[in-house]
Amino acid sequence: MKLKLAMLFVGFLLSVEASAIEAKGGQADYLYTVKAGDNLSTFSATILDTTKRWPEVAQYNHVKNAQVITPGQVLRIQLAWLKNYPAQAKIESLTGAVLLNGKPAKVGDIVDAGAKLETPAGGSVRMSLPDGSTLNMLEKTQLEAKTLTKKEQGVPFESVFRLVTGRIDAIKKKYPDGQSPLRIQSMHATIGVRGTHFRMGQENGNTLAEIENGLVSFGDEAKAAPIPLAAAQGSVGDGAHNPVMIPLLPAPKFVLMPEFNPRALIYFALPDLAGAKGYRGELASDAEFMNLLAPIASDTALIKLPALALGRYWLRLRAVDEHGLQGLEGFTPIVVQEMNVPLPIELKPTSLQVEGDHLQVVWSGEAGLSYECHIASNPVFKFPLVNVVLSSAKLSIPSPDAGQYWMRVRAINADGKRSDWSEAMSFKVK
Secondary structure: OHHHHHHHHHHHHHOOOOOOEEEEOOEEEEEEEOOOOOOHHHHHHHOEOOOOOHHHHHHHOOOOOOOOOOOOOEEEEEHHHEOOEEOOEEEEEEEOOOEEOOEEOOOOOEEOOOOEEEOOOOOEEEEEOOOOOEEEEOOOOEEEEEEEEEOOOOOOEEEEEEEEEEEEEEEEOOOOOOOOOEEEEOOOOEEEEEEEEEEEEEEOOEEEEEEEEEEEEEEOOOOOOOEEEEOOEEEEEOOOOOOOOEEOOOOOOOOOOOOEOOOOOEEEEOOOOOOOOOEEEEEEOOOOOOOEEEEEEEOOOEEEEOOOOOEEEEEEEEEEOOOOOEOOOEEEEEEEOOOOOOOOOOOOEEEEEEEOOEEEEEEOOOOOOEEEEEEEOOOOOOOOOEEEEEOOOEEEEEOOOOEEEEEEEEEEOOOOOEOOOOOOEEEEEO
């Protein structure tokens, strides 16, 4: 009877293959239970990345006889030692004429190792990686998928991309050490990522890294040990100097963002931010920025958005510093709708002149109010050329082309209520 029980117990062990991944001294290991029929040759060929790996596995597990494995024996195997299989990324959304291997890309296309992607001006593409991470290619970007591999034994997945030019924005899901690493290579440096939200750029001969949160390594591994970068930190690789940590500029702050009129070009001004040399960002149809609509770029604090249909949008902006690094992201909703609740305030422009290549306008104002200003090429303000929201009673914008124009202004209080429009004032630009 005891013999039968022992045989049943052995049979149970032979039918089980462990699929757990456990940690040993901080190292993630895959647990493999030896099955009936396994031998060193088949085990090494089907489980390990090379048939020459068995001596390391034996030493790691303190196996007394390295020539023998027995059914039921549990072996710890470092994830890096497991056999690699091809993996794939997938295009989840795109805007513009995105190319995949030189041909038009579409949602649902598979991205294999060796694939090349390219986004046009104004375009973007969002890819999902097998581990649930997201990688966004912004406009005018070229990216190559160098390595996409997975292990059959659960989550472990490895990806390596090469950023040829342009910019990426990635949100990498975090896994234990050794599982699902991501590496982005570029001209002068490589980013090594385990779990973080980061951006990387290859612009003007420099490799740029910007970390929103998490921790990465950054540098040219062939020249020096990479440096760690944490949240709100960035660095620049130029190929000549070892990269150093540079604090990122804070997120831009937005003035009151009232509802905008549809079909108009939208302008608004950001409060001054020390060190900002311009702003970059994206407009999206969702708060998670999964569906990007258009890139936003300005070399001043005056931000211009494209004409938008009725609806709700989201805008994110980052200040650009003297190194070309983009700072932390600021977010604001944008509402486009027909709405006008008058305030009992009368406004009238008091000064209008062209200074150099800029148009300067000043009007009577009150403390605590914001102002919306329209400039149009017709007196009824159909499809205004400028629709700008300001925190002071002064407008300064690049001068429009020569011609006849009309301007009007109205006030907005803290609750979003508006005054009536001022009388239209006409002017000429020569």
